[in-house]
Amino acid sequence: MVKKLMVLGMIMLVGGIPVFGWAQEGAKPEPAVSPLDEIIVTASRTEEQKRDIAYNATLIDEDEIRMSGATDLGGLLAELGIGYIGKYPGALTTVGIRGFRTDSHGNDLRGMVLVLLNGRRAGTGNIAKIMTKNIERIEIVRGPAAAQYGAAAIGGVINVITKQGNEKPEAFAEGVLGSWGHTEYSFGLSGKYKKFDFSGSFTELDQDDYQTAAGDIYYNTGFKDQKNISLNAGVEFLPQNRIGVIYNYFDSPKVGHPSYLSQNNLDNFKETSLKSIDLIYTGATPDGPFSWMARYFDGKDKDKWVDPTASNPDGWDDGIAYDSNSDQHGAQAQLTWDFDNSQLVGGLDWVHYETFQSTNPKTSTYNNPALYLLGTFRLFEERFILSPGIRYDTYDFEVIDPAGNKESNDSWSPKLGLVYLVMENLKLRANYGHGFKVPDARELSANYTTWGTTYQGNPDLNPESSDTYEGGIDFFYKALDLSATYFHTNFTDKIQQVTLSPGVESWENKGDATIAGFEGNLSIDFGSWFNWAFELRPYFNFVYLTQYKNKQDDKDLQYIPDVTAAYGIVVSDRDSWFARLNVAYQGNQWIDDYENWVWPAAVQEIEFGGFNVADFMISKKLVEFPGYGSFTVRGEVMNLFDEEYAYVKGFPMPGRSYFIGLSYNY
Numbered sequence: 001m002v003k004k005l006m007v008l009g010m011i012m013l014v015g016g017i018p019v020f021g022w023a024q025e026g027a028k029p030e031p032a033v034s035p036l037d038e039i040i041v042t043a044s045r046t047e048e049q050k051r052d053i054a055y056n057a058t059l060i061d062e063d064e065i066r067m068s069g070a071t072d073l074g075g076l077l078a079e080l081g082i083g084y085i086g087k088y089p090g091a092l093t094t095v096g097i098r099g100f101r102t103d104s105h106g107n108d109l110r111g112m113v114l115v116l117l118n119g120r121r122a123g124t125g126n127i128a129k130i131m132t133k134n135i136e137r138i139e140i141v142r143g144p145a146a147a148q149y150g151a152a153a154i155g156g157v158i159n160v161i162t163k164q165g166n167e168k169p170e171a172f173a174e175g176v177l178g179s180w181g182h183t184e185y186s187f188g189l190s191g192k193y194k195k196f197d198f199s200g201s202f203t204e205l206d207q208d209d210y211q212t213a214a215g216d217i218y219y220n221t222g223f224k225d226q227k228n229i230s231l232n233a234g235v236e237f238l239p240q241n242r243i244g245v246i247y248n249y250f251d252s253p254k255v256g257h258p259s260y261l262s263q264n265n266l267d268n269f270k271e272t273s274l275k276s277i278d279l280i281y282t283g284a285t286p287d288g289p290f291s292w293m294a295r296y297f298d299g300k301d302k303d304k305w306v307d308p309t310a311s312n313p314d315g316w317d318d319g320i321a322y323d324s325n326s327d328q329h330g331a332q333a334q335l336t337w338d339f340d341n342s343q344l345v346g347g348l349d350w351v352h353y354e355t356f357q358s359t360n361p362k363t364s365t366y367n368n369p370a371l372y373l374l375g376t377f378r379l380f381e382e383r384f385i386l387s388p389g390i391r392y393d394t395y396d397f398e399v400i401d402p403a404g405n406k407e408s409n410d411s412w413s414p415k416l417g418l419v420y421l422v423m424e425n426l427k428l429r430a431n432y433g434h435g436f437k438v439p440d441a442r443e444l445s446a447n448y449t450t451w452g453t454t455y456q457g458n459p460d461l462n463p464e465s466s467d468t469y470e471g472g473i474d475f476f477y478k479a480l481d482l483s484a485t486y487f488h489t490n491f492t493d494k495i496q497q498v499t500l501s502p503g504v505e506s507w508e509n510k511g512d513a514t515i516a517g518f519e520g521n522l523s524i525d526f527g528s529w530f531n532w533a534f535e536l537r538p539y540f541n542f543v544y545l546t547q548y549k550n551k552q553d554d555k556d557l558q559y560i561p562d563v564t565a566a567y568g569i570v571v572s573d574r575d576s577w578f579a580r581l582n583v584a585y586q587g588n589q590w591i592d593d594y595e596n597w598v599w600p601a602a603v604q605e606i607e608f609g610g611f612n613v614a615d616f617m618i619s620k621k622l623v624e625f626p627g628y629g630s631f632t633v634r635g636e637v638m639n640l641f642d643e644e645y646a647y648v649k650g651f652p653m654p655g656r657s658y659f660i661g662l663s664y665n666y
Contacts, residue, residue: 054417081566100155134230144435146413147389154435165197178659181208213655260650364441405445479528517545563587629666
């Protein structure tokens with residue numbers, strides 16, 4: 001403890017030097033802009049101010065991303081305490097919101113938190129495949145959003161929005177060196193010339209095996225030649241009419257895939273990638289009430305696990321332990337009508353998946369067309385805002401085999417939100433939303449045998465579904481930003497695997513659960529409050545679950561932390577330097593201890609978790625050439641106090657790590 005306090009004291013001293021030494025150089029703070037004026041597009045699929053939204057919505061802007069050393073979305077959300085994080089070595093991270101989480105493999109219909117790329121389904125639940133360099137902002141809407149986006153949007157929606165070039169040309173080049181042989185370089189360019197706009201970035205990463213805080217070298221945790229390309233380009237051919245293309249590419253051709261540290265395997269690795277392209281047309285009538293959008297997209301999410309020792313059982317040829325591929329393509333069409341301080345948004349979504357997993361050696365297809373209608377009605381001098389919505393989804397499933405098994409399903413998803421603007425800076429909100437997750441093709445129509453077990457699908461399965469009720473408050477005064485939410489979710493028809501007879505498995509709807517709790521955030525910029533020439537902003541975000549139980553046995557649900565939080569402080573001169581100390585906390589959760597499990601004994605349930613991990617970053621503009629850009633140096637210490645911690649039991653994260661980077665920005 002004394003060592004931790006000494007290190008913290010040194011950090012605060014170093015962070016304080018710029019405050020006292022350069023305070024007079026900083027620009028005077030501009031009048032604080034209310035977070036309620038922020039523009040959010042995810043909640044209603046079109047632009048609206050945060051003050052009109054009945055959801056608990058979080059905006060992570062470009063400045064927040066810049067103050068993080070995270071290279072991917074998984075690392076960024078882990079720092080910010082968004083919710084449950086399931087993070088493994090080897091470019092694999094899942095995220096949970098309100099007790100529900102993304103699925104790590106296969107198409108995103110299998111998850112219960114939905115990830116979007118620029119407003120359409122990302123096609124993956126592995127958020128380690130989404131890099132941060134060309135992101136403009138990330139919008140997080142907590143709670144069911146099935147009325148807007150369909151299946152999997154039960155716990156919430158995470159919308160990653162990439163940059164679009166504007167009138168001011170910008171360019172950057174950056175190099176980073178760090179612990180465990182970490183090397184990183186990136187460059188990017190954005191701008192607009194006449195009717196053409198462009199924004200793009202390229203990043204390449206390498207890292208060796210890391211060492212844990214306990215001093216163990218965790219073999220097979222490194223990666224080589226990990227590349228990311230993000231492009232967003234378009235042309236305006238008529239006023240307010242633009243045709244654009246968005247391209248995202250993530251490829252890690254050889255990333256370590258270790259087993260538990262207790263086994264410390266040297267051999268296994270995987271190949272992993274996520275690639276997609278969007279063609280999008282947006283338009284609007286000049287000074288008129290209508291705007292529209294049409295899009296076609298195509299993507300591929302691939303993983304291949306390899307064991308070079310070929311020590312696997314027969315049937316895993318050429319050392320390939322596991323294959324998981326998901327091809328996705330689809331289309332969107334949307335029309336927005338603004339009238340009399342109100343708005344209607346209607347549209348069509350269609351997505352088609354083709355998936356293959358080597359543990360179930362058959363290709364499955366999913367076809368999902370849907371219609372939706374969303375409304376926003378501003379009443380009584382726009383003090384009351386009503387936001388109803390409804391969506392209808394149909395799903396066709398097929399397992400491609402000689403039997404030609406086919407099944408279909410459908411779902412109606414309503415929502416209703418109410419906002420009361422008590423004052424310009426005080427908002428009360430209430431919301432109801434329905435969410436659902438469809439059975440997958442295997443659960444509906446499986447008919448295969450592997451490892452001596454026969455799996456039989458159940459065509460009578462219903463979608464898993466949820467109904468969530470929530471109420472909250474948002475308040476902003478001068479530089480104080482406060483938000484609090486209570487939510488209550490009833491989850492029904494959970495699909496669970498069951499044994500029909502010895503050696504024969506199937507699936508049934510046999511689980512119900514209740515999840516409830518509080519969410520909140522608090523931050524205050526004392527610099528703006530007292531009109532200082534620098535920013536001094538402590539902050540605190542948390543999620544506290546008061547209930548997360550199975551109704552059948554009144555037991556706590558597994559893999560759900562009781563508390564997640566992030567807290568820290570930011571100091572800056574608002575221009576040339578900043579320093580941030582951030583601490584992320586993940587509380588205790590009940591899990592099955594597979595690390596110490598010996599077949600055929602029963603898997604033991606244990607309590608796991610409860611850790612704080614601190615990161616510190618400082619950045620300073622070294623020199624600026626008016627009209628020709630500037631050079632900036634930054635340093636970061638990850639896991640500042642050398643905490644022994646793991647998001648998943650048996651897979652500890654790195655010990656204290658150091659990074660230093662130099663960037664040129666124009």
